[in-house]
Amino acid sequence: MTWLITGGAGYIGAHVARAMTGAGERVVALDDVSSGIPERLPPDVPLVRGSSLDGELLRRVLAEHAVTGVVHLAARKQVGESVAQPLRYYRENVGGLVTLLDAVAAAGIRRFVFSSSAAVYGDPPAAETISEDTPCAPVSPYGETKLAGEWLVRATGRAHGIATTCLRYFNVAGAAAPELADTGVFNVVPMVFDRLTRGEAPRVFGTDHPTPDGTCVRDYVHVQDLAAAHLAAARRTAAPGTDLTVNIGRGEGVSVRELLTVIGEVTGDTRAPLVEPRRAGDAPRAVADVRLAARELGFTAGLGVREMVASAWAGWCLRHPEAGPARPL
Numbered sequence: 001m002t003w004l005i006t007g008g009a010g011y012i013g014a015h016v017a018r019a020m021t022g023a024g025e026r027v028v029a030l031d032d033v034s035s036g037i038p039e040r041l042p043p044d045v046p047l048v049r050g051s052s053l054d055g056e057l058l059r060r061v062l063a064e065h066a067v068t069g070v071v072h073l074a075a076r077k078q079v080g081e082s083v084a085q086p087l088r089y090y091r092e093n094v095g096g097l098v099t100l101l102d103a104v105a106a107a108g109i110r111r112f113v114f115s116s117s118a119a120v121y122g123d124p125p126a127a128e129t130i131s132e133d134t135p136c137a138p139v140s141p142y143g144e145t146k147l148a149g150e151w152l153v154r155a156t157g158r159a160h161g162i163a164t165t166c167l168r169y170f171n172v173a174g175a176a177a178p179e180l181a182d183t184g185v186f187n188v189v190p191m192v193f194d195r196l197t198r199g200e201a202p203r204v205f206g207t208d209h210p211t212p213d214g215t216c217v218r219d220y221v222h223v224q225d226l227a228a229a230h231l232a233a234a235r236r237t238a239a240p241g242t243d244l245t246v247n248i249g250r251g252e253g254v255s256v257r258e259l260l261t262v263i264g265e266v267t268g269d270t271r272a273p274l275v276e277p278r279r280a281g282d283a284p285r286a287v288a289d290v291r292l293a294a295r296e297l298g299f300t301a302g303l304g305v306r307e308m309v310a311s312a313w314a315g316w317c318l319r320h321p322e323a324g325p326a327r328p329l
C-alpha cells in the first residue's frame with residue numbers, strides 16, 4: 001500500500017510519517033507548508049507542496065503515487081482564530097476535506113483515516129470519562145469543522161465503500177525527537193515553556209473548579225503514541241464502507257497543578273504560578289474513555305506525562321537556546 005499523509009510536514013503529521021515508514025509502509029506527504037516544516041519528514045518520504053483545496057493536484061498525486069489509503073491531518077487548528085475567522089476554517093477544514101474525499105472516491109481508494117479532536121465534545125458533562133457515545137456539542141467553529149468533517153467522512157465512506165476511521169485526539173504533547181517538536185504556542189505545555197523562558201510565572205486559570213485540586217483536569221497523550229494509533233488505524237482490517245470513531249488519549253486525568261509540578265521538575269524552574277480567574281468555556285474535566293481504542297485498534301498509550309514534558313522541553317530548548325538545556329530524566 002501507499003499512504004498519502006496530508007499535513008505530513010506538521011507536528012503530528014511528521015510523527016505519523018515516521019511511524020508509518022518505520023513500520024515498513026510506503027508514504028507520500030502533501031502539505032501547503034503554511035505551518036509545516038519540510039525538514040521534519042523522513043528523507044524517504046516525498047513531499048508534494050500544495051493544498052487540500054486543489055482538486056486537480058490531489059487527483060494527480062493519488063494517481064502518480066498509486067495511493068491506496070489516506071491519512072488526513074491537514075487543517076487549521078487554532079480555536080481562537082476559528083472564532084474570529086469562521087469562514088476560513090469552514091473553507092479550509094471542511095472545503096478541503098470535501099475536495100479530498102471527492103478525489104479519494106474517484107480514485108477508488110478504500111481506506112481513510114481522519115484527524116478529529118476532543119473539541120467535538122465541547123463542554124462535556126463532568127462525568128468520570130468521555131466515551132464516544134457522549135453527545136457532541138462543539139463550542140467553537142474549529143470543533144464544528146471537526147464534527148462536520150466526521151459526518152462527511154462517514155457518509156462518503158458508506159456511499160463509496162471506503163473503510164473510515166475518525167480519531168478524536170485528546171491533549172497532544174511531547175516529541176519523538178527534539179527537531180519534531182511542536183513549534184506553535186497554542187497548547188498548555190509550550191505556553192508554560194514560553195512564560196518561563198520570558199522569566200514570567202505560568203498562569204493557572206481557576207483554582208476553584210470542582211476537581212480534586214481545583215484546577216482543570218485533562219488527558220494528555222504523547223504524540224509518539226498518537227502516531228502509533230494512526231498506524232493501527234491504517235492497518236485495521238475493516239470491511240469497505242464500515243466506520244470507526246474512537247477517542248485517543250491515556251484515559252488518565254492530570255490536573256494543571258500536577259502538570260506544572262512535572263514541568264518544574266523537568267525545567268528546574270519551580271516558580272509559583274499566577275492564579276487567574278476561570279476562563280469561560282473551560283470544562284473542569286476532560287478525560288477519554290479509551291476502551292474502544294484498546295478493543296478495536298489494540299491501542300494503549302504507553303508514555304506518561306513526564307516523557308511528554310521532557311521531550312517537549314528538549315524540542316523547545318533546540319529552538320530557544322536561551323531557555324537552557326533540558327535536564328536528564
Ligand SMILES: NC(=O)c1ccc[n+]([C@@H]2O[C@H](COP(=O)([O-])OP(=O)(O)OC[C@H]3O[C@@H](n4cnc5c(N)ncnc54)[C@H](O)[C@@H]3O)[C@@H](O)[C@H]2O)c1
Binds near residue numbers: 009037050074187
Ligand atoms: N495538536 C493538537 O493538540 C491537536 C489536537 C486535536 C486534533 N488535532 C488535529 O491534528 C491535525 C494536525 O495538527 P498539528 O498539531 O500537527 O498541526 P500543524 O499545524 O503542525 O499541522 C498541520 C499541517 O497541515 C498543513 N496544512 C494546513 N492546511 C493545509 C491545507 N489546506 N492543505 C495542505 N496542507 C495544509 C500545515 O502546513 C501543517 O504542516 C489537525 O487536523 C488538527 O486539527 C491536533
